[in-house]
Amino acid sequence: MIFFILFFTFLQTETPNIYSYKQINLDNTKDEPLKANFFDCKNTKHEKCDENNILIEHLGRTFTLKPENEKVLPSxxxxxxxxxxxxxxxKEIVENLTSLESKEDPEIVSIRSGARSFAIYFVDxxxxxxxxxxxxxNISIFLSSDKxxxxxxDTPFPGIYGFNASERTHYRMxxxxxYLSNIYTILIPILEEVTxxxxxxxxxCQLPVFYIFVSQKDSESLMKDLKPIFLKYKEKAKGAVVFYKQEKTNLKHFGISEEQLPAMINLTNKKKYKQVGLTKENTENFLENYFSESLTPYEASGEVPEDNSKRNLKVIVRNDYKKxxxxxxxxxIIVFHSPYCRYCVELKPLLEKLADLYNKYASKKIVIGTIDMVDNDMPExxxxxxxTIYLLKGKTREAILFDQQRSFNNFIEFIHQNGYNKINLNKYLDKKEKEDL
Known part of the structure; x- marks a missing residue:
């Protein structure tokens, strides 16, 4: 038994063996010499030598490289x-994650007892x-080439097997x-309060996250109801509980109200999905429909001012953007802004003046408008x-970003050079208007 333990320890610390007909200079690397043993197959024949490949072997793990791919050998x-x-x-450890007395490596003991999370990278x-x-x-990671x-x-190859010790949950992905994102998938709780x-x-972890807004007093019972549902989707999604605080949480941005809590929001690829009045039943349906791609995204839209038709600087909202x-x-010209942005507030007088002039001389060729991004979703x-300022070119609707200093002359030149209608405002302006600019 003692011999086995010592032999096991030796195996776990010995360096990899490299078998190659091509000379490998272990010292000629960018960072530090390769910690490996080199077998020159030209001078020392070995059963593992292969004229067509470089063979790397370590603790039963075997990888082959074409000589032209030698650059990945150090990694x-x-x-x-x-x-x-x-x-x-x-396999026996996975099947019996219980506390057992053992003289094994302490790390293995903690894994065997189910006290430590671990993962195995299965790769070719x-x-x-x-x-x-x-x-x-807080996790041990192993590497294997054993299909x-x-x-x-029951793990895909290539793939990752993982065990979260605190939740006693197995992952096969x-x-x-x-690969690191898979490790975070294993480590991050299935459903917990987010901070x-x-x-x-x-x-x-790069998984879709479903944010659950709930009052603190209702959170315990809700999490108890929802945990088994999220467990079903443990390799596809995470649930993040947000305790609702009126003074800190802007529910309006997600298109929900306090009366609709508890509610769940998902933000994926600039799209929002929501479910209000959460129950076990509608949560399960929501997740099922989300992963079958049968949900319709929610898009927030502000209100159009009553006098918008009289304004030269238009207020554009999600619901009338199509028009x-x-x-x-x-x-x-669309200016995306926030009411909390100082630079946006400072820019508004210039935009209003610009809109007045273009409305006066080219109202049939151009529209200048603003979109409040607190109230509107514009995933496009x-x-x-x-x-952020874009010009949407007439006819083609190519979106061109304005990335210059925000001055009258720069705006005028940008519109002239990039617009479909090539409006040159300078040729319309009288002397006084040019002086005012």
Whole structure:
């Protein structure tokens, strides 16, 4: 038994072996020498030598590379050195995650007892270099190339098997673009209160997040009802509970009112989906319809001012945006703003003056308007800050971003150069109007 423990420890710490007919210089790397053993197949024949491939082997894990792909060798060796192979009895451990006395590695003991979360990356030669080495304090990560082992754990290959110790939950997932996001999927609770510190973790797992707005007094019973539902979707979604506070939560932005709580919101690809008056039944239906792509997105829209027809600087809202967009004879200047943006407030007098002049000389060729992004959803546009200004070209409706200093002359030249109607306002202005500008 003692010999087995010592042998197991030795196996877990030995360095990878590289078998290659092509000479590999272990010291010739950008960062540090490769921690590996090199077998020169030209001079020392070995049963594992392959004239067509570089073979990397470590603790029963085997990867092959074409000689022309040698550049990824350092990253593979680094991963093999960083991540242990899963214990040989990992299937038995998974099936019996209970507390057992053992003289194994303390890390394995904590995994066996179900006290520590863990994950296994199952990868082949094409997939292994997609993994970015990472260390997280509350999970053990193993690396395996064993397709049969993945099958015994009912895990896709390539794929990730994971166990969340605190929730006693198993995960079996296909890899995402970032393997690390799969680890966060395992670690992040299925349904919990979200805080300013934990909200960033939801972005890292790259799963759809369903934000549940509820009063604190009703949260415990609601979470108890919804937890089994989210458990069904554990590899597809996360539930984040937000305790509603009137002074801090802007429900209007999500198109819900306090009377409609508890409510659930999802924001995906600039689209909003909502369910108000949450119950077990409508939550399950909502998630089912979401993943079958049969939900209609909710789009918030502000109100059109009663005197908007008399204004030269139009207030455009979600519900009447189509009217302006479909009038393709006209160029459109749209200023996306927020009432809380100081620069937007300072820009408004200039916009009003500009709109007055274009209405006077080219009212049939151009519209200038503003959209309040607090009250309106405009997923068609990429908005990184306020104000953001686009010209929608007449006829084609190509969207062209205005990214210059916000001055009269720059706006006039931008519209002249980029608009479909090529309006040159300067040729209409009299001497006094030019002086006023």
């Amino acid at each position: 593979i060796v680094s991963l093999l050195n960083k991540y242990k192979a899963p214990p040989q009895n990992i 030669s094409n997939e292994v270099d997609k993994i970015t080495p990472s260390t997280l304090p 049969k082992l993945a099958e015994t754990l 296909k890899p995402t673009e970032s 300013s510190e934990t909200i960033k973790h939801y972005e890292l 302006y967009y479909e009038d393709i004879k006209k160029d459109i 546009f990429t908005i990184h800050g306020f104000p």
